[in-house]
Amino acid sequence: xxxxxxxxxxxxxxxxxxxxxxxxxxxxxxxxxxxxxxxxxxxxxxxxxxxxxxxxxxxxxxxxxxxxxxxxxxxxxxxxxxxxxxxxxxxxxxxxxxxxxxxxxxxxxxxxxxxxxxxxxxxxxxxxxxxxxxxxxxxxxxxxxxxxxxxxxxxxxxxxxxxxxxxxxxxxxxxxxxxxxxxxxxxxxxxxxxxxxxxxxxxxxxxxxxxxx
Amino acid sequence: xxxxxxxxxxxxxxxxxxxxxxxxxxxxxxxxxxxxxxxxxxxxxxxxxxxxxxxxxxxxxxxxxxxxxxxxxxxxxxxxxxxxxxxxxxxxxxxxxxxxxxxxxxxxxxxxxxxxxxxxxxxxxxxxxxxxxxxxxxxxxxxxxxxxxxxxxxxxxxxxxxxxxxxxxxxxxxxxxxxxxxxxxxxxxxxxxxxxxxxxxxxxxxxxxxxxx
Amino acid sequence: xxxxxxxxxxxxxxxxxxxxxxxxxxxxxxxxxxxxxxxxxxxxxxxxxxxxxxxxxxxxxxxxxxxxxxxxxxxxxxxxxxxxxxxxxxxxxxxxxxxxxxxxxxxxxxxxxxxxxxxxxxxxxxxxxxxxxxxxxxxxxxxxxxxxxxxxxxxxxxxxxxxxxxxxxxxxxxxxxxxxxxxxxxxxxxxxxxxxxxxxxxxxxxxxxxxxx
Amino acid sequence: xxxxxxxxxxxxxxxxxxxxxxxxxxxxxxxxxxxxxxxxxxxxxxxxxxxxxxxxxxxxxxxxxxxxxxxxxxxxxxxxxxxxxxxxxxxxxxxxxxxxxxxxxxxxxxxxxxxxxxxxxxxxxxxxxxxxxxxxxxxxxxxxxxxxxxxxxxxxxxxxxxxxxxxxxxxxxxxxxxxxxxxxxxxxxxxxxxxxxxxxxxxxxxxxxxxxx
Numbered sequence: 001x002x003x004x005x006x007x008x009x010x011x012x013x014x015x016x017x018x019x020x021x022x023x024x025x026x027x028x029x030x031x032x033x034x035x036x037x038x039x040x041x042x043x044x045x046x047x048x049x050x051x052x053x054x055x056x057x058x059x060x061x062x063x064x065x066x067x068x069x070x071x072x073x074x075x076x077x078x079x080x081x082x083x084x085x086x087x088x089x090x091x092x093x094x095x096x097x098x099x100x101x102x103x104x105x106x107x108x109x110x111x112x113x114x115x116x117x118x119x120x121x122x123x124x125x126x127x128x129x130x131x132x133x134x135x136x137x138x139x140x141x142x143x144x145x146x147x148x149x150x151x152x153x154x155x156x157x158x159x160x161x162x163x164x165x166x167x168x169x170x171x172x173x174x175x176x177x178x179x180x181x182x183x184x185x186x187x188x189x190x191x192x193x194x195x196x197x198x199x200x201x202x203x204x205x206x207x208x209x210x211x212x213x
Numbered sequence: 214x215x216x217x218x219x220x221x222x223x224x225x226x227x228x229x230x231x232x233x234x235x236x237x238x239x240x241x242x243x244x245x246x247x248x249x250x251x252x253x254x255x256x257x258x259x260x261x262x263x264x265x266x267x268x269x270x271x272x273x274x275x276x277x278x279x280x281x282x283x284x285x286x287x288x289x290x291x292x293x294x295x296x297x298x299x300x301x302x303x304x305x306x307x308x309x310x311x312x313x314x315x316x317x318x319x320x321x322x323x324x325x326x327x328x329x330x331x332x333x334x335x336x337x338x339x340x341x342x343x344x345x346x347x348x349x350x351x352x353x354x355x356x357x358x359x360x361x362x363x364x365x366x367x368x369x370x371x372x373x374x375x376x377x378x379x380x381x382x383x384x385x386x387x388x389x390x391x392x393x394x395x396x397x398x399x400x401x402x403x404x405x406x407x408x409x410x411x412x413x414x415x416x417x418x419x420x421x422x423x424x425x426x
Numbered sequence: 427x428x429x430x431x432x433x434x435x436x437x438x439x440x441x442x443x444x445x446x447x448x449x450x451x452x453x454x455x456x457x458x459x460x461x462x463x464x465x466x467x468x469x470x471x472x473x474x475x476x477x478x479x480x481x482x483x484x485x486x487x488x489x490x491x492x493x494x495x496x497x498x499x500x501x502x503x504x505x506x507x508x509x510x511x512x513x514x515x516x517x518x519x520x521x522x523x524x525x526x527x528x529x530x531x532x533x534x535x536x537x538x539x540x541x542x543x544x545x546x547x548x549x550x551x552x553x554x555x556x557x558x559x560x561x562x563x564x565x566x567x568x569x570x571x572x573x574x575x576x577x578x579x580x581x582x583x584x585x586x587x588x589x590x591x592x593x594x595x596x597x598x599x600x601x602x603x604x605x606x607x608x609x610x611x612x613x614x615x616x617x618x619x620x621x622x623x624x625x626x627x628x629x630x631x632x633x634x635x636x637x638x639x
Numbered sequence: 640x641x642x643x644x645x646x647x648x649x650x651x652x653x654x655x656x657x658x659x660x661x662x663x664x665x666x667x668x669x670x671x672x673x674x675x676x677x678x679x680x681x682x683x684x685x686x687x688x689x690x691x692x693x694x695x696x697x698x699x700x701x702x703x704x705x706x707x708x709x710x711x712x713x714x715x716x717x718x719x720x721x722x723x724x725x726x727x728x729x730x731x732x733x734x735x736x737x738x739x740x741x742x743x744x745x746x747x748x749x750x751x752x753x754x755x756x757x758x759x760x761x762x763x764x765x766x767x768x769x770x771x772x773x774x775x776x777x778x779x780x781x782x783x784x785x786x787x788x789x790x791x792x793x794x795x796x797x798x799x800x801x802x803x804x805x806x807x808x809x810x811x812x813x814x815x816x817x818x819x820x821x822x823x824x825x826x827x828x829x830x831x832x833x834x835x836x837x838x839x840x841x842x843x844x845x846x847x848x849x850x851x852x
Contacts, residue, residue: 005390012254012389013303018296041225079540080554082561083231083373087404090226114505119554120374121404126554128506128545134773134802135508149400157367160296161333163773176225177218183396187362191300191334292753293767295774327718332767339767341719341758347560347589348721376560431816438680438815439729444722467651509657509799513830516652546800547830575826580796586722587759602651603644609822613788617726617760 001186014190018165021139024205025066028053029123029145029155031107032071034100036146041090042176046146049174053144054106056172056198061110063209066138068129069109070145070155071101073117084120121154130162140165142201143193144172149180156193166193167201214399227403231378234352237418238279241266242336242358242368244320245284247313249359254303255389259359262387266357267319269385269411274323276422279351281342282322283358283368284314286330297333334367343375353378355414356406357385362393369406379406380414427612440616444591447565450631451492454479455549455571455581457533458497460526462572467516468602472572475600479570480532482598482624487536489635492564494555495535496577497527499543510546547580556588566591568627569619570598575606582619592619593627640825653829657804660778663844664705667692668762668784668794670746671710673739675785680729681815685785688813692783693745695811695837700749702848705777707768708748709784709794710740712756723759760793769801779804781840782832783811788819795832805832806840 009015031050034040060067074080074092081092094101109115118127133141141159143166145152152173159166168188175181189195196204222228244263247253273280287293287305294305307314322328331340346354354372356379358365365386372379381401388394402408435441457476460466486493500506500518507518520527535541544553559567567585569592571578578599585592594614601607615621648654670689673679699706713719713731720731733740748754757766772780780798782805784791791812798805807827814820828834 001390001392005392008251008256008389012301014301016300016302018299038221043221075541077537079538080558082376082558083378084405086231087229087373087406088225088227089229111503112505115501120557121370122374125371125374126552126557128552130769130773131546131552131800131802132506132508134769134778136802137776137778139773139776150404154370157334158338160300161335161338161770163295163770163775165296176221177214179214179218180396180400183393184400187393187397191363192297193300288754290750292751293771295771324716325718328714333770339765339770341765343556343560344587344589344759344765345719345721347556347565349589350563350565352560352563374557376557376562427816427818431818434677434682434815438727440727442726442728444725464647469647508802509804510831512657513655513799513832514651514653515655547796548800551797551800576830583760583793584764586726587761587764589721591722602647603640605640605644606822606826609819610826613819613823617789618723619726 009190018194020167020201020204021165022208023138024140024142024208025068025133025138026056026060027068027123027141027143027155028057028107029070029143030072030151031104031145032100033102033104034094036104037100040100044174044176044178045181046174046176049144049146049172050104050106052198053172056144056169056202057107059202063206065205065209066136067113068116069103069113070116070118070123071103072119073101074119080119121151122158123155124158124162140167142167142169142205144169146173147175148173149175149184153184153188156188160192168193168195169198169201170195172198222403231407233380233414233417234378235421236351237353237355237421238281238346238351239269239273240281240336240354240356240368241270241320242283242356243285243364244317244358245313246315246317247307249317250313253313257387257389257391258394259387259389262357262359262385263317263320265411266385269357269382269415270320272415276419278418278422279349280326281329282316282326283329283331283336284316285332286314287332293332295332334364335371336368337371337375353380355380355382355418357382359387361386361388362397366397366401369401373405381406381408382411382414383408385411435616444620446593446627446630447591448634449564450566450568450634451494451559451564452482452486453494453549453567453569453581454483454533455496455569456498456577457530457571458526459528459530460520462530463526466526470600470602470604471607472600472602475570475572475598476530476533478624479598482570482595482628483533485628489632491631491635492562493539494542495529495539496542496544496549497529498545499527500545506545508545547577548584549581550584550588566593568593568595568631570595572599573601574599575601575610579610579614582614586618594619594621595624595627596621598624648829657833659806659840659843660804661847662777663779663781663847664707664772664777665695665699666707666762666780666782666794667696667746668709668782669711669790670743670784671739672741672743673733675743676739679739683813683815683817684820685813685815688783688785688811689743689745691837692811695783695808695841696746698841702845704844704848705775706752707755708742708752709755709757709762710742711758712740713758719758721758760790761797762794763797763801779806781806781808781844783808785812786814787812788814788823792823792827795827799831807832807834808837808840809834811837
């Protein structure tokens with residue numbers, strides 16, 4: 001991005017800092033087999049993002065940080081397919097019986113972790129997730145997943161709109177193409193979320209749990 | 214975008230066509246004085262987008278196509294400011310008494326046109342807009358406004374999620390910087406909306422009204 | 427209700443008529459084994475309502491009227507239980523593996539009918555249902571199910587708020603106790619929905635399909 | 640209600656206790672001139688509820704407890720009227736310029752208190768309120784207002800669904816007719832909220848503020 005464009009954002013007051021609140025959780029968006037497979041919906045730097053999320057998930061579990069996993073699930077008979085399936089007709093093949101809907105092996109949920117099934121990009125759009133998290137007092141979401149330009153961006157925007165503090169873990173999000181990945185990280189960082197590498201975010205978030213340990 | 218990236222999108226079934234439904238409306242997002250002014254939130258190609266929306270609005274009115282205008286309005290005392298105002302602290306100055314919140318002179322609403330006041334990027338996020346439009350049988354939204362990477366993108370995504378057919382009028386949307394403008398048009402066209410120049414969209418939409426004239 | 431109370435409602439303009447629109451669907455709320463069983467969540471006139479819904483479902487299928495079935499489903503490990511489960515702690519036992527979550531035998535969905543899993547009373551609250559129905563052009567819901575004072579009322583109210591025309595089928599809704607059943611029918615009829623016996627609603631709705639047959 | 644009906648509710652696990660959380664706020668629903676006036680939308684025990692809310696509001700302010708006021712506001716030209724206005728055609732007269740939309744004199748908001756304008760019964764339906772409150776860490780709502788069978792019930796249900804702990808202040812809610820008032824208090828207390836007289840709720844809630852004083 002040209003330097004004078006960046007100046008425009010700064011002058012117009014964008015790029016402020018949100019910060020990590022007192023009760024963070026880890027949100028892992030759509031790291032399923034289909035989104036990790038370049039022949040289906042994957043490619044680009046998604047495999048790197050998956051690999052770099054493995055230690056983040058391990059650390060979150062060690063801290064007792066709540067974890068949420070999301071996946072796209074459509075009805076087997078396509079009865080719930082909507083406008084999005086006109087834009088990408090293969091989406092509605094992501095049914096419960098389709099192995100591509102399964103989480104990648106290295107990031108499988110364990111008992112007690114929340115699994116949200118959704119039909120649309122945002123983890124929050126009509127999924128009930130906001131109410132569940134608020135009932136638990138969670139105020140901050142560390143966000144990993146894919147794709148940066150799709151479900152991660154939509155989930156991050158909605159997290160902010162629902163009153164959460166969204167922190168995008170820059171090394172733990174990926175996209176099928178690097179141009180959209182970079183462009184969306186820019187938008188997110190300027191307008192909707194803090195961008196942090198996972199090690200820095202976890203280090204700060206850990207302090208929220210230490211006092212209770 | 215590299216040619217082989219575009220191939221990835223095509224192979225993965227993105228970029229399908231949604232089409233204009235039987236009952237379109239025109240949605241004009243945030244064309245207010247503050248977003249037209251480079252010293253506030255404007256700049257880039259927003260003035261062009263405003264100018265090119267003028268004949269579109271005139272044509273919509275001539276056809277009897279419903280029109281919706283949105284603007285950001287925060288409480289005078291800042292009581293309703295949320296996380297978004299941490300990222301862009303100047304947003305909450307957009308109150309009813311601030312002239313920057315007024316629509317630009319050339320695109321003022323007339324009686325009978327819907328004006329939606331919102332606090333967040335999406336015209337649909339908790340604004341009541343979806344229900345109002347559905348009650349009237351509107352199924353398609355021709356979308357103009359700014360910014361492409363902000364309120365236009367968020368509104369377009371949510372339009373799709375709420376079951377509308379979103380058509381982004383490529384010459385009637387603008388942003389403070391051209392990089393984000395182009396990058397977001399790409400995402401929108403691949404995943405959430407049809408991209409059409411305004412003359413083509415209006416020509417097709419007009420046929421939906423002609424039969425009743 | 428005292429006659430002079432009814433006069434108050436009439437004088438204050440309540441009790442207007444909404445009417446059946448051009449594209450109705452049948453919404454069957456929570457007619458599952460657990461809500462039909464007096465030892466679980468059932469009792470009262472729910473068995474009557476189930477029995478009287480059988481011919482309504484048959485007729486809807488014959489007409490080609492879209493059908494939606496809802497049920498409550500919580501995660502097996504209780505990870506998605508919220509505030510509602512404090513008020514009724516047994517709710518979270520309604521998991522996919524619990525036979526009480528199955529639809530009653532006489533009202534099982536068939537392929538192509540929409541099945542909505544929800545955690546909360548309203549069929550619409552964060553379930554994605556509104557967007558799916560709007561994408562199909564559905565504007566009216568004939569509503570059967572249970573309980574009148576719980577999930578039926580909440581679904582009817584939200585149907586109205588999302589821009590649908592709600593028609594409560596008075597003989598096809600039931601509750602575990604008759605007092606709340608009657609009190610809620612009163613509220614619904616005065617403020618949020620038209621009350622119609624199923625035969626009258628189906629007769630009128632049928633005309634919307636006849637023209638296409 | 641017959642004693643054996645109450646037994647049914649108890650046996651089926653209803654009527655559990657939610658409790659006041661760590662961060663309560665006071666939500667005053669639609670105590671406007673029009674809803675206090677028996678010639679418009681008022682009557683019944685609404686005047687009592689208004690009077691009994693006066694000391695509650697005073698105490699909340701003294702404690703520093705956040706306060707939210709809601710009112711119904713439709714566009715002057717009726718452009719945003721939906722299905723609800725078919726059921727009660729007078730609703731859409733509640734515009735900003737109509738004095739009946741003003742709050743009653745004894746319960747006027749002061750600077751810093753949140754005022755939510757809404758078109759529909761629930762204070763939460765597409766009003767943005769949930770996100771604003773969650774961003775402030777509020778987890779509990781003490782609820783006053785009118786009508787018990789209308790906007791109070793809808794707001795209480797949605798408060799629960801959005802993850803808040805709803806506490807209905809039994810002496811501070813009212814309705815135009817006593818039958819619906821009582822019937823809805825029953826439903827709310829069994830299924831969606833704790834019922835408490837205002838003095839008891841304030842006494843308990845006050846302890847959440849004392850530690851910070």
